Amino acid sequence: MNAEAPGAQNAVEASGITKSFGGALALDGVDLTLAWGEVHALLGENGAGKTTLSNIIAGIYRADAGRVVVDGVEHQFRNPAQAIAAGIGMVHQHFRLVAPMSVAENLHLGSPQTPRLVTEKILVARARALMDELGLHVDPTAKIWQLSVGEQQRVEILRVLSRGARVLILDEPTAVLTAQEAHDLFGVMRQLVAAGRTVVFISHKLNEVLEVSDRITVLRGGRHVVTRDTAGATARGLARLMTGEERELDVTHRRIDGSAVLTLAGVSARNSRGLIALSQCDLVVRGGEIVGVAGVSGNGQTELAEVITGLRPLEGGTITVDGTDLTNASARQIAAAGVGHIPEDRIGVGMVSSAPVKDNAVLRHYRTDELSAGKQLKRTAVVRFAERLVAAARVQTRSVHTPAGQMSGGNQQRLVAHREALVGRRLLIAAHPTRGLDVLATQEVQSALIARRDDGAGVLLISDDLDEVLLMSDRIAVMYEGRIMGMFDRGDADRARIGLLMGGHAEEAFAP
Ligand SMILES: Nc1ncnc2c1ncn2[C@@H]1O[C@H](COP(=O)(O)OP(=O)(O)O)[C@@H](O)[C@H]1O
Ligand SMILES: [Mg+2]
Structure with missing residues (x-):
C-alpha cells in the first residue's frame, strides 16, 4: 500500500x-x-x-x-x-x-x-x-x-x-x-x-x-x-x-598448540522441552585461545554452555577440564575447577537483582579464605572485594550496598562479565557477552575476554553475532541443529562458508 x-x-x-x-x-x-x-x-x-x-x-x-x-x-x-x-x-x-x-x-x-x-x-x-x-x-x-x-x-x-x-x-x-x-x-x-x-x-x-x-x-x-x-x-x-573517542580493540589472533583446557567428547543433551539439543559434540578449547561458536541462535549453543557449566545434565559423552572428568559435576564443583560462566540470561541466572551489588560481586567467590572464615562471611573483605570489582569493571552504581537490580542493564552485565572472568582462571564460557551493550561497554567486555585468554585461560565465546565471532576468535566452530558442523582456524575462516554451515549446508557443498 x-x-x-x-x-x-x-x-x-x-x-x-x-x-x-x-x-x-x-x-x-x-x-x-x-x-x-x-x-x-x-x-x-x-x-x-x-x-x-x-x-x-x-x-x-x-x-x-x-x-x-x-x-x-x-x-x-x-x-x-x-x-x-x-x-x-x-x-x-x-x-x-x-x-x-x-x-x-x-x-x-x-x-x-x-x-x-x-x-x-x-x-x-x-x-x-x-x-x-x-x-x-x-x-x-x-x-x-x-x-x-x-x-x-x-x-x-x-x-x-x-x-x-x-x-x-x-x-x-x-x-x-x-x-x-x-x-x-x-x-x-x-x-x-x-x-x-x-x-x-x-x-x-x-x-x-x-x-x-x-x-x-x-x-x-x-x-x-x-x-x-x-x-x-x-x-x-x-x-x-x-x-567521542578513538578506540579500537586490538585483537591479535593466535595459533595455539598448548594442551586442552576443555575437552568435550561425544556430548549429547536434551533441551528444556526434552528434545535433543546437543548431538555427539566433540570440541577442544586450549589454554590461551578463544574458540568462537557461530550459529543461528537456537541450534544448541545455550545448552552447550549449560552442560559445560553444570547447569544441564548430559545424556551421553564426557566433559573434562584440565584432564579432570567433570561430566555431570555440580555447578559449584565446576566453578571450583576454574570455570567461569557469563550466562546468556545475565539477570535471571547471573544475578540476584534484589540483593546488593556487593553480594552479587562475591556470588561465586564467597567460599574462598579471603572472603569467609568457616561459615562466616568477612564483611569488610566482601565490601573491599566488591569495590575492587566495581572499579575494575567500571560499573556505575551509587554504592556496593545498592540493590543490583537498580543498576542499568549494561552495568549489571559488566559486573557479571568481570566477576566471571575472575572465576574463569582456566576456562571462561561467555554466552552472548556483549548483547545489548553499547560500543564502549562492548569493548570493555571484549577486552576482559582477551585479557583472560592472554593470561593463558581458554575462552569459549558463544555469539550469534558473526562479526563478533570473527573479530574475537582464534578458532571458530559452527553449530547447527546441535552438532558442530565445522571448525576453522581464524586465518582460514571465510564468512560465506561459515554462513552456509550456519544454515546447515554441509562441507560437501564446497567441493569443486
Ligand atoms: N524519565 C526520566 N527521568 C529522569 N531522567 C531521565 C528520564 N528519561 C531519560 N532521562 C535521562 O536523560 C538522559 C537521556 O536518556 P535516554 O533518552 O533514555 O537515552 P538513550 O535512549 O539514548 O539511552 C539520560 O541521562 C537519562 O538518565
Ligand atoms: Mg533509550
Whole structure:
C-alpha cells in the first residue's frame, strides 16, 4: 500500500529540542530532520538522549524548548494520541500488549476505529485485511503469550500502523531479537519505506545501522553530533562520533598448540522441552585461545554452555577440564575447577537483582579464605572485594550496598562479565557477552575476554553475532541443529562458508 501522498518533503523537522529532567539536561538544542521514505537511524550510546528525543516527537514527553513540524505543520503534542493523529507512532522497548488476549484483540484494543459491537470473527477478519495490506503477518487468533518476541514486536508494529502512523519510531527494536528476527525486521522496515513511510531506527549497533538505514543521526550526551548518508559511513568512524573517542580493540589472533583446557567428547543433551539439543559434540578449547561458536541462535549453543557449566545434565559423552572428568559435576564443583560462566540470561541466572551489588560481586567467590572464615562471611573483605570489582569493571552504581537490580542493564552485565572472568582462571564460557551493550561497554567486555585468554585461560565465546565471532576468535566452530558442523582456524575462516554451515549446508557443498 502506498501511504497517503505526503504534502511536505520532510516528514518531521524537529529543531532546538531541549529537555531536562530535574535539572539534568537530557537534550540540548537537538535538531532532527526525517525525510519521507527513509530509514533514519538514531545512533548513540546509552544515555545519549535517543529515547527522550523520540518520546518528544511521539507526544509522550513535552520539550522544554524547540519546535516539532510534521509534514509541514507545527505541532505541540500534549499526548501520544495527538501525535498518532498527526501520523507519528512509536514502538517502545517494552511492549504494551495484553498477553492473555489474541493478536486480533490486541490490534483493536483502544482503537477508535474498532466497531462497538464486534465479534472475534470480525476482529480476526479485520486483522487479516490489515496484515495483507501491510504485508506483515502474524496468526491473528494466536494469544500474545504464545508468540515469540519477534512476533510480538510485529504485532506492536501492526498496532501502531493500524492507527495510521506514517512515521514509525522503533526504539532499540533489535535488542530483544535473535539475529534472524532482526534480519526479518529489517525486511519489514525496508518494505515500509518503499511504500513511502518513514522509519526511525534506534540502535547502538553499528553493523545494524550500516545495514538497514539510509541516513544516520548521531547523538552524544544530549547533543546532535552529525546527520549523514549511510553510504560511505564506516563502523569505525561512527564509533568515534558516538563515543567521542578513538578506540579500537586490538585483537591479535593466535595459533595455539598448548594442551586442552576443555575437552568435550561425544556430548549429547536434551533441551528444556526434552528434545535433543546437543548431538555427539566433540570440541577442544586450549589454554590461551578463544574458540568462537557461530550459529543461528537456537541450534544448541545455550545448552552447550549449560552442560559445560553444570547447569544441564548430559545424556551421553564426557566433559573434562584440565584432564579432570567433570561430566555431570555440580555447578559449584565446576566453578571450583576454574570455570567461569557469563550466562546468556545475565539477570535471571547471573544475578540476584534484589540483593546488593556487593553480594552479587562475591556470588561465586564467597567460599574462598579471603572472603569467609568457616561459615562466616568477612564483611569488610566482601565490601573491599566488591569495590575492587566495581572499579575494575567500571560499573556505575551509587554504592556496593545498592540493590543490583537498580543498576542499568549494561552495568549489571559488566559486573557479571568481570566477576566471571575472575572465576574463569582456566576456562571462561561467555554466552552472548556483549548483547545489548553499547560500543564502549562492548569493548570493555571484549577486552576482559582477551585479557583472560592472554593470561593463558581458554575462552569459549558463544555469539550469534558473526562479526563478533570473527573479530574475537582464534578458532571458530559452527553449530547447527546441535552438532558442530565445522571448525576453522581464524586465518582460514571465510564468512560465506561459515554462513552456509550456519544454515546447515554441509562441507560437501564446497567441493569443486
Ligand atoms: N524519565 C526520566 N527521568 C529522569 N531522567 C531521565 C528520564 N528519561 C531519560 N532521562 C535521562 O536523560 C538522559 C537521556 O536518556 P535516554 O533518552 O533514555 O537515552 P538513550 O535512549 O539514548 O539511552 C539520560 O541521562 C537519562 O538518565
Ligand atoms: Mg533509550
